[in-house]
Amino acid sequence: MREQAYRAYISRATSGSTDNQPIVERIFAVRRAEAQLLNYSSYTDYALADRVRLTAAAQCRPALVQRAPAAVCGVSRAP
Numbered sequence: 001m002r003e004q005a006y007r008a009y010i011s012r013a014t015s016g017s018t019d020n021q022p023i024v025e026r027i028f029a030v031r032r033a034e035a036q037l038l039n040y041s042s043y044t045d046y047a048l049a050d051r052v053r054l055t056a057a058a059q060c061r062p063a064l065v066q067r068a069p070a071a072v073c074g075v076s077r078a079p
Contacts, residue, residue, distance in 0.1 A: 013020045031043035040046040 035043040035046040
């Protein structure tokens, strides 16, 4: 009984009138095209580029810049 319920649950959107596989494939195609238009090798690279930049910028606050090597935050220190 549990296995039957589990199998029904995990396959609920993969067949019949609730099959959303074509929609998912279309989303992937649009994401791939968007990334290529913006000169990224994949959608993952495109999506992470902004997050990594924002995370790095948030971590490079003035106090941290004074203690960390310049290469870590991408800023040069005044002599």
